[in-house]
Amino acid sequence: MDALAALLDGPRAQGAFLLRSVMDPPWSMRIQDRSPLTVVVIAQGHAWITPETGSPLQLAPGEVALVRGHRPYTVSDSPGTPPQIVIHPGQICTTLDGTRLEETMSQGVRTWGNTPEGETVMLTGTYETATETTQQLLNALPPLLTLPADPAHTPLISLLTTEITQDSPGQTAVLDRLLDLLTITLLRTWLTRKDARPPAWYQAQSDPLIGQALRLLHHNPSHPWTVELLATKLGVSRSALARRFTALVGEPPMAHLTRWRLSLAADLLEDPALTLEAIARRVGYATPYALSTAFKRTRGLTPAQHRARRTPISRTPPETLYATDGANQHGPTRM
Structure with missing residues (x-):
């Protein structure tokens, strides 16, 4: 198979982490989960992504960021807002002093944030593993790649926005496929750019x-x-x-x-x-x-x-990741 097909097959076998984040300023999260690839979609409002080295980049509605590699980065309402939350390997979310935030910031099914109706709404898909064959392509990506709003992405983003908060049978498989398709579409877009340097x-x-x-x-x-x-x-x-x-x-x-x-x-x-x-x-x-x-x-x-x-990282048990009803309001541990 080719590298893009391998990208579909590899992370899909392991499962990806998907979350809708709803935030009002001020907010700032330091991401140090060491995931090989994360997709961040701005559904509403705006956000800034600040890599460990390099200049901050602002994302507007419909814009997407691909974050590649294990280096930490910060996602915030403004580059000047200091981090209040840390995302660790295994998608464990804590305050700076280590207090777990699973329950306190839950806002419903696959939804998490500091308010029920926030100024900024983000969709995040995190691939926690990457196959060896896929990694050969991912290594060619810049550590932080931003892509403008594009009609080719819009239908998938709209569908992902609708499906991410659903709790129907087989929903995890549906979301995994949607994220895979969006990721492949984004990579295809990047590979056609003049500044792309694929292997x-x-x-x-x-x-x-x-x-x-x-x-x-x-x-x-x-x-x-x-x-x-x-x-x-x-x-x-x-x-x-x-x-x-x-x-x-x-x-x-x-x-x-x-x-x-x-x-x-x-x-x-x-x-x-x-x-x-x-x-x-x-x-x-x-x-x-x-x-x-x-x-x-x-x-x-x-x-x-x-x-x-290659022993998998221990992650938060699935039953604590998503709120599925009023009796189980444990929020996800990812931003």
Whole structure:
């Protein structure tokens, strides 16, 4: 699959955190949750996002911010408002002195804030994990990317605004899909901008020859590919394929395939139900030993060590995240 398809599949498997925030000034939140990607949509009013390094950016209604990486940042009514709230890993929300705010700022289903009817209304979607394959694309994003209001985004934003406070059966799945679609739309918008600098391999997908080669390798990683076999499949000479592939992608075909296979293996290791033998077969290695050797040589860790290190962050229990009725008014722990 390509990187955008991987973005749909990866975070979707883990679930994303969605919340509607309703705020009246003064308000300011320091976000240090270490999430790989967060989408912030201004549905009403305005907000300022201040990265750890760099200038504050103001968001108006309909504008969107993509925040990438683990560095802290601040979201506030004004750059001069000092933080009053801290968002920690696991989407735990506290005051500066550590007092938990789950109950005190709940405003209903997936809604949280300092007032029931606020001047500013934000929709926030946080991907708490990212696949290895997705991360290769996310790394090309600037740490803070803002996108103007756009008719292409408006229908999804409107639908997300409507659905985020609903509590119908299957609502989590509906919201996850809407957030995925919005994220893909935003990334597509960014990738067409002149100032975008996507990875060379992503740009190479538009080349008639190398794009087809990449699709063959990415869609069939378990196939016993060689440069000669790939060239025959594409109807070109081995040397011509190798030369053009290296020029556009930045590495030879088999080196790229190895990196792709090991990224897929790293993602599959997140599933404890999959044996190393099953993973090796899926990504094109004849034996678990062959996969382990390549994995250790490239990443410095054995597959078992990688699996042990990728233990999910403990987050607030789901039953405390959303208020579902009058008897359970525990608010979400995310802004």
